[in-house]
Amino acid sequence: MLPSVDEVISDKRIVEVLESYPRMLTLESIRESIEYNRQKIVKLEDEEVDSYKVDFDKIVEISLENVINKYSLSLKKVINATGTVLHTNLGRSLLSDKIKDELWTAASRYSNLEYNLDKGERGSRYVHLTDTIKRLTGAEDVLVVNNNAAAVLLVLSTMAKGGEAIVSRGELVEVGGSFRIPSIMALSGADLIEVGSTNKTHLNDYEDAITENTKVLMKVHTSNYRVLGFTENIGVDVLSDLGKKYRLPVIEDLGSGVFIDLSKFGMTYEPTVMDSLKNGADIVTFSGDKMLGGPQAGIIVGKKEYIEKMKKNQLTRALRVDKLTICSLEATLRMYLDEDIALENVPTLKMLLYTYDELTQRAENLFNKIDNLNLDANISMEDGLSQVGGGSMPLETMKSRVIAISPKSISISELEKRLRLSNSHIIARVYDDKYILDVRTIFDDEFDVVAKELEKAFK
């Protein structure tokens, strides 16, 4: 009863598709579509078989749908309605539209990536970022690698291999994706000397642990958790005095590097990269794609004598960044040369700093579009809380405005699933028996799409 693969592939609609899609995927899709029908027939009762008719058109249609699905990229655009700005699972920080032409030029044309135009000879890929980062941070030198985990690995491997690095027990951080300070230390060949206790580490805990094998004193910014209550920990300024006394360098892993003190906008104070350097850190490391709002990268700033050594470390070659990272990072950092430009154009900063009034206005806009659909649901506009995310500012919850939907005819989990699997892949939170759309992380130009997908999901 079933058509042959040859019959299906000669259908006019399929022939058309073959012009734009690989034959391999088309054949695979046709075979699957026929097989799906074969299974249906096999399950028929004897008396049903005679009257069963194979729907040829349906086989063609499903094949077509399959080809398009198979050919679409696995990495897909999604709509982030969770309100979590640096959502590591959803790609962390987003680049500004403003840099797309420069980024595409770097990607699709030759460049002076490792070529010195003045001298007409081989150059270094790292020089492109040096000027801007030095200007912004006042650091003596700069090196950029694949991510902050790589930065910490390279710093320790260069400065503490074969010796000891002293760290407070209150700062033995694990970041998501199994990055643990102790494991990175082991990998770098440095011995970890833990001092103090989880909640308290005093200056003399560090001092007592110093031996002739000590290579560095390390501070790790506990960016994704806080130890609260009966606590004490030594600031990088005090640690730096100790370092000077014993001629030991002090390194600080800031995690989420910020260049702008966001406490003046009412957020919790996070040490800026400049503060850390000013307070005496010899080397500071931070991520490019956390609060900075750039591409994935690990940025190392500080004293030239140490960074020169890192540049010669073989690991640097293995951890190096590609031209798309260099281009998008330089273009993002350039905006920070004028704070107002950065605040207006770096999407991460913009989303973090929306005022309550702005969020209310945007939520009303989305609410009206959804309300107009007359869905079989209770829909309301409510206050909500969004998070920074990406292991940054764990205690910070920002007041936001959300659309809350309680469907009447389908379950919440069904609604969540339909929207997640829709063509627009809307990712939202379910909380308190409501489906919550937080407008903080939804773009204005996505509001219509969200409304359209909601309408489809309710059908």
Ligand SMILES: *Cc1c(COP(=O)(O)O)cnc(C)c1O
């Ligand atoms: C996030 C974080 C890292 C890891 O940074 P990636 O850029 O994700 O590799 C390392 N240390 C701290 C303290 C962090 O917060």
